[in-house]
Amino acid sequence: MGHFDFHHALTTPFRMQPGLRKLAAGTPQLTPLRPGATHLREKQAVLAHWPTQALLQSPGFDAGPALQALAQQAQQEHPAAFEQVGGTWHAHHLGWCVDGEGHVRQTQALWPDAGPCLQAMAPAWRQAALLGLAFAEDFAILDAATQRVHWLAVCLPSHWAPEHKIGLSFAELHAPVADNQLLTSASAHLVRLVTSAQRWERFVWTVTSHPRLHAHPRRMGPERWPADLQAGSVVDMAWWRTERQTFIPLVEHGQAVFTIHTQVTPLRQALPSPEHAALVHDSLASMSPAVLAYRELTHVQAPLLAWLAQRAQGLQP
Template sequence: MHALTPAAHMPWPVASPFRMRPGLSRLVPVAEAATPPPLFLRDAQAPAYAAQKQAVLHTQHERALVGQAEPAVLQAIAAAYAAQTGVALAPTAQALAMGLQEDMVVLHDELGAMRTRWLSVCFPSNWSPAEKLGLDFTAIHAPVADNALLQAGGKGIVDMAFRQASMLRHVWLLTPSGDLPQHPETRRTRWEDAEAQANASGQRLLEQVFFRVERQTTLPLPALRRGVFFIRVMVCPLLHVLHAGPTRACELHAALASMSDAVVAYRGMTGVRPRLLRELAAFAGL
């Protein structure tokens, strides 16, 4: 069962040349009359997200909830959520995991390093929450391809986002699966499956692809020497997203073409990038 976000509500953070970069912005008004972007997103998909989280927590509880949650931190998260959305959730790990559409990671400020001590992640994008427990920023991002910009800015990113002010970042992916939960140990549609389906049906590979965005926000809790990292995953069929903007196919083609081979391999698209580029070029009339 998918929980797809309508294309009109999907962020479009695609830019070229593609670089693995921090891309952080503050969650503050851009003008006096402007409303700042929210820390949390709550929309009509909330019941579908809750149902999917319930399924994950029922079958993969130990994979999704990792580490120890502190009552004071849970209370702070529940209070922030209620203040923004008007929805009161019990300040327990289970209630927050189910009630927020976001996943969350709690970091402890220990001797100058922020380390992950509790993760509630039902919808990972092909990474294992258990493998991130106890790690700092540098270690978390060590496996990421072309991570030089991220690692160079690591100390400043942590200071800003987890000790000073709430921040916002978007990360986008192309995936052959429309599932929200994509744990690496869970069987799901792979790129080779999508290609086989496209070939068997005579369709374009683009018709088998989903656009996946992680909307990442942070909540500093300096009085508790803690910080919280929220991940709201949104998924939509790629063709729906491309049709939502006249230049999007060109922009995606340019971004995909500019990705280094290391990044393409890291995202598992080495075998399909040439075909995706050809189909995007035809779609855009390039």
Template sequence: MSGAVTTPAVHMPWPVTSPFRMRPGLSRLGAAADPVPDLFLRDARAAAYADHKRRVLDAVPARGLIGEADPAVLQAIADAYAAQTGVALAPDARALAEGLQEDFVVLHDEVDGMRTHCLSVCFPSNWDPAEKLGLDFGAIHAPVADNALLQAGGRGIVDMAFRQARMLRHVWLLTPNGDLAQHPETRRTRWADAVAAADVAGGRLIDQVFFRVERQTTLPLPALRRGVFFIRILVAPLAEVLAVAPERAAELCEALRSMSEAVVDNRGMTAVRERLCAELRPS
């Protein structure tokens, strides 16, 4: 159902910094420092993304499209997409789910804050979209390890990103497979499998690893008392991403070493962190 649709390494964002901290990391979309100042990211792999989304939606609809979005919100998404890309998509949830390379989440501005009312998430990064329906920012991020900075800034993040301005954020992960869809209930290559494959081949674990980035953008719709959160998944083999710039291996090693035990455990990397760091900075 899923599988690897990789982005060329030279086009992958590199948001790796150290010390590693779970922080908001928001910037205004279109700021001078943004290499890609667009709400959406459409590229040559659009058809492959659509095919993989279609498979998810056909096989397990409850995973890929949850809740309902107002027609006016769907129209606003379609209009924004057409304005940027020149591609017209029908303003209904299924057409947008397949047509956008991004997944999206619609939030309603209610008395007690903004809550999710519709999630079109075909490519989750090891989380279950069904568990996020009806939740506010704090509840959504409650399971995230070392989430104090995120939670402390929650009210300001929501106000800025979903009521005032289009915003951008990148989140990076290391995964032992290149699948776009990484639902926790789906059997995929696990870290133990990647270690075994590396040992059998007599090679490096980092050659079995993928660099995964969530490019997150927001679309405030204050006139509708709504906001939309977009998640664009980009994946490439880690070794290829590291080869783009010689300093990246050391930067990644420092970031991994600075992660708390809680973050490492949350990402399932407790058994592999030291080996990865040893391969990134061999003595």
């Protein structure tokens, strides 16, 4: 499950809350991708077919300083995967580079499909897109002065449409979330925190029937779980979807780059031990009706709880 922390992320009773945790200095915030990785294949498909729903910017917003900070972070953490040489950004694991004017060049024959994908988009977006293909994370830029998200490079959204979120405030972003009082009431304070010098991370999780990382609502079925699904089949089509979110601050600009690392694993394979199953069981059991409805878990909560209870006892149902 990568960086996902079950003990920090799963609370009982379940609450929609910020859940921020301080990051120790030097803790990696980015995850480099290799040719053939699932994240790379899905991101490339989105950028090739729906780039205007993944790459978005508020009119007049200058994303340059934040993107430069993100590129510096990438090189500092993973110099073998990403490097800046002058104004040119090199994704070494993919074998492609993009210069400051958007010119694309192949450096090694590692992942040939990335080049046509980059060439097909507007030159101003090509360096950002290269970063998006080189790392598993999606990215957003949060501005403290306006408390708004003015830039998005999100290929793998979790059941939300990036094109409907660009330019919204932190509070507006979370307005549709069930039981959102803790999130929205603390929004101004949270924005100040994540754009300060201290770095933070948080975790999000759910159980879903959707198997792909890319979960844009326009490309999903109208119902999350089939209406005629039998109780015994729920777990067989259940997926454990998590996000690790971190913040890279630009204190001098009053901004932060928000990183989102999404992972999807079959639920049967996602829980390392009976203790982990018990944590998920207790948190799921304590969800309010509003949260269950928001996450479309109302009708599958009971069979999921029954399976989790058995796993928590060390059984393998």
